[in-house]
Amino acid sequence: MDLQKYRKLFLEEARAHLQELDGELVAFERSPDAALLDSLFRHAHSIKGMAASMGYDPVVDIAHALEDLLTQFRDTAHTPSAGTVSLLLAAADALGALVDQVEADTALSPRIDLVARLQAAAGKAQPAVAPAAEPAPPPVAAAPEAPAAAATDTAAPQRLVVRFSALAALPAARAFQVCKLLEPVAVQFDPPVDEIRGGKFKGELRVALRAAADQALLAKVRAVPDVEAVELSSAPAAAAAPAEHDAPLKRLEMPSQIRIDTAVLDRFVDMVGELVTVNNQIRETSRGLFSEELLTTVDALGRITGNLYQQVLQARMVPFSLLAERLPRAVRDLAMQLGKEVQLTVEGNDVELDRSVMENLGDPLMHLVRNALDHGIEPPAERAAAGKPPAAKLKVSARQQESMVAVEIADDGRGIDRKRVIARALERGLLRPGTEHGLSDDEVYDFLFRAGFSTAAAVSNISGRGVGLDVVKSVIENLGGEIQILSTPGRGTTFRLRLPARVAIIPVFLVRAGEQTFGLPIAKVSRARWINRADVQNVGGREAVLVDGRAIPYHTFSRLLGIQESFEEKDEITVFEVERGASSALLSIDAFIEEREVYLKTAPRPLDRVRGLLGLTLVRGEPVFILDPGMMIWNYV
Amino acid sequence: MPRVLIVDDAAFMRNMIRDILVKNGFEVVGEAGNGNEAIRLFEEKKPDLVTMDIVMPMKSGIEATREIVGKHPDAQIVMCSALGQETLVMEAMDVGAKDFIVKPFKEDQVLAICRRLAGIA
Numbered sequence: 001m002d003l004q005k006y007r008k009l010f011l012e013e014a015r016a017h018l019q020e021l022d023g024e025l026v027a028f029e030r031s032p033d034a035a036l037l038d039s040l041f042r043h044a045h046s047i048k049g050m051a052a053s054m055g056y057d058p059v060v061d062i063a064h065a066l067e068d069l070l071t072q073f074r075d076t077a078h079t080p081s082a083g084t085v086s087l088l089l090a091a092a093d094a095l096g097a098l099v100d101q102v103e104a105d106t107a108l109s110p111r112i113d114l115v116a117r118l119q120a121a122a123g124k125a126q127p128a129v130a131p132a133a134e135p136a137p138p139p140v141a142a143a144p145e146a147p148a149a150a151a152t153d154t155a156a157p158q159r160l161v162v163r164f165s166a167l168a169a170l171p172a173a174r175a176f177q178v179c180k181l182l183e184p185v186a187v188q189f190d191p192p193v194d195e196i197r198g199g200k201f202k203g204e205l206r207v208a209l210r211a212a213a214d215q216a217l218l219a220k221v222r223a224v225p226d227v228e229a230v231e232l233s234s235a236p237a238a239a240a241a242p243a244e245h246d247a248p249l250k251r252l253e254m255p256s257q258i259r260i261d262t263a264v265l266d267r268f269v270d271m272v273g274e275l276v277t278v279n280n281q282i283r284e285t286s287r288g289l290f291s292e293e294l295l296t297t298v299d300a301l302g303r304i305t306g307n308l309y310q311q312v313l314q315a316r317m318v319p320f321s322l323l324a325e326r327l328p329r330a331v332r333d334l335a336m337q338l339g340k341e342v343q344l345t346v347e348g349n350d351v352e353l354d355r356s357v358m359e360n361l362g363d364p365l366m367h368l369v370r371n372a373l374d375h376g377i378e379p380p381a382e383r384a385a386a387g388k389p390p391a392a393k394l395k396v397s398a399r400q401q402e403s404m405v406a407v408e409i410a411d412d413g414r415g416i417d418r419k420r421v422i423a424r425a426l427e428r429g430l431l432r433p434g435t436e437h438g439l440s441d442d443e444v445y446d447f448l449f450r451a452g453f454s455t456a457a458a459v460s461n462i463s464g465r466g467v468g469l470d471v472v473k474s475v476i477e478n479l480g481g482e483i484q485i486l487s488t489p490g491r492g493t494t495f496r497l498r499l500p501a502r503v504a505i506i507p508v509f510l511v512r513a514g515e516q517t518f519g520l521p522i523a524k525v526s527r528a529r530w531i532n533r534a535d536v537q538n539v540g541g542r543e544a545v546l547v548d549g550r551a552i553p554y555h556t557f558s559r560l561l562g563i564q565e566s567f568e569e570k571d572e573i574t575v576f577e578v579e580r581g582a583s584s585a586l587l588s589i590d591a592f593i594e595e596r597e598v599y600l601k602t603a604p605r606p607l608d609r610v611r612g613l614l615g616l617t618l619v620r621g622e623p624v625f626i627l628d629p630g631m632m633i634w635n636y637v
Numbered sequence: 638m639p640r641v642l643i644v645d646d647a648a649f650m651r652n653m654i655r656d657i658l659v660k661n662g663f664e665v666v667g668e669a670g671n672g673n674e675a676i677r678l679f680e681e682k683k684p685d686l687v688t689m690d691i692v693m694p695m696k697s698g699i700e701a702t703r704e705i706v707g708k709h710p711d712a713q714i715v716m717c718s719a720l721g722q723e724t725l726v727m728e729a730m731d732v733g734a735k736d737f738i739v740k741p742f743k744e745d746q747v748l749a750i751c752r753r754l755a756g757i758a
Contacts (some may be wrong), residue, residue, distance in 0.1 A: 170726060171721045173737060196727075199724065603742075
């Protein structure tokens with residue numbers, strides 16, 4: 001029953017604002033324009049407002065100082081120096097660190113030093129040639145106050161602006177509540193009530209009133225929870241007047257989408273996955289009934305279920321921009337650190353990838369970008385000597401290619417020196433002397449993906465952080481993707497990644513049949529039992545095991561697959577009990593390997609037609625079939 | 638002492654609201670687990686305030702609100718909503734609910750709203 005419950009919301013929103021703040025600060029350094037400044041101000045202001053309602057004072061202090069400094073820029077049209085932008089970025093970092101502390105539930109450390117520096121910078125940001133008469137205007141009021149306290153009783157029509165807290169749980173319903181109160185005296189609502197009803201509402205309701213609102217009614221509106229401010233003006237035109245000053249405050253934007261806990265989404269995927277399985281079972285059963293009508297209905301159900309599954313997977317998709325947004329800042333900082341000049345371009349911000357792919361792609365992508373800056377891109381002098389422009393081009397792009405997404409990290413740097421890679425491979429004993437001549441480029445570049453292989457003369461602290469290209473490659477392959485290097489000496493290097501756009505993650509038991517590994521979804525196994533080989537009896541010509549006085553049919557996994565068994569010489573065997581409706585069966589496993597979560601990829605044609613084959617996954621680089629044990633037992637026996 | 642009727646199909650939620658209200662000077666005159674019971678208890682107890690869950694078996698909170706307010710236009714009903722029930726909350730306000738609280742409940746907000754509706758703001 002306390003603010004802790006809102007912490008999660010705070011964390012999400014604050015992080016979203018910080019993410020944008022970061023990217024926009026970097027953009028602001030390149031081209032300081034008023035719209036960006038407004039947006040920056042809005043982020044700082046939103047963070048401040050949320051932190052204030054949560055009582056996170058150290059966050060409030062920094063956000064407030066940040067706001068003041070930004071206000072100075074806005075009012076003086078002063079162009080910030082690189083030093084000041086670094087200070088602004090430091091403030092953003094400090095806010096990020098504090099947000100992390102909020103998440104870790106540790107005490108927040110006040111950053112008095114940083115606040116002081118921000119304040120000092122705000123003082124210095126006055127115009128170099130100040131227009132004599134006008135000193136810098138005072139910073140914008142800290143919190144949106146209602147300047148309407150002295151509401152008039154005149155009969156003139158009025159306009160009302162009602163602002164809602166960014167933390168409102170159901171903002172549209174709150175706005176709707178205010179609409180209900182004002183309905184008798186309102187002429188028009190902006191946004192219209194119908195839109196609000198549909199859930200479209202972004203924190204600010206403008207109302208044109210038929211006549212002056214009476215104080216009692218205004219008091220009722222102010223008393224509505226989540227209402228932060230009620231502003232009143234008597235002339236419609238005047239409503240626009242304070243806008244310039246308050247503009248950033250007015251647009252406390254709320255996302256128009258509903259947030260869903262990703263765990264809920266995962267449960268949806270599970271449940272719809274089950275639905276698909278049940279649907280398949282119905283289809284099998286109905287086949288035996290020879291009813292044309294039933295089959296048609298089941299087919300329709302199958303199509304709907306299939307669509308539903310696709311839709312649920314679609315709901316897990318996130319845009320590439322989530323990752324790409326982090327790049328400008330990272331590239332800026334790295335370039336400064338390495339003394340290189342880099343122009344970053346990003347393409348394909350809208351390309352969508354499954355959330356889990358995106359999460360796992362973050363580190364490899366960052367690593368490849370670091371790698372490009374550190375190894376690929378030459379220092380400006382070296383570039384100039386080679387007749388290239390001093391500023392290097394780095395392009396990060398994402399492109400949809402059927403069910404895959406191609407992500408490329410391309411630089412126009414020095415390219416990979418084939419000879420050096422070969423020399424290093426020989427030196428490390430990865431290549432037998434004399435065999436190097438017939439190697440293709442791919443084969444040569446493959447050495448770069450070997451653990452511990454580095455051609456950099458000295459391991460710098462940029463790329464050499466213990467994570468190598470070998471790790472990048474294994475992460476990409478575990479996602480069901482692949483990575484390829486294209487390089488031209490003197491012209492640059494491109495890392496090309498191909499990733500499945502959508503996948504589902506399911507927990508499976510990895511088991512061995514013969515020499516091969518297979519996955520069985522945990523959801524399809526009701527329990528594991530350990531039985532003695534001697535317990536397997538012949539009951540009416542079939543193998544069965546007596547469990548609690550009941551004969552349960554017994555099958556051997558490897559025999560079902562037509563694979564030579566590879567039982568270890570011991571009496572105890574692992575069996576999985578599998579249920580289907582009222583019947584159950586035992587499936588013995590040659591060997592149980594482990595339980596793990598895997599990314600399930602739809603099997604490529606024509607394997608996707610194989611009944612009981614749920615899909616494929618990669619385990620340690622090897623493809624593994626994920627099978628439905630129930631389908632194997634009841635559809636193949 | 639304002640008299641409250643608590644309506645929710647989950648005992649857990651009823652207990653939670655009861656604890657907040659009783660601790661702060663409200664008297665809980667009845668508890669209902671569905672809309673039908675809510676209507677019956679409202680007629681019987683004539684409470685000053687009703688906290689009404691939305692999704693309940695037998696009869697929903699929206700239906701119950703519609704019926705209660707239809708007969709007693711001054712009934713003070715506050716809906717108990719979860720995130721994601723925004724449309725339902727608006728529907729409830731259409732049929733006469735006066736306000737709403739959102740789960741997870743925030744003690745001060747629950748109190749502020751209940752006090753105001755009970756006329757002790």
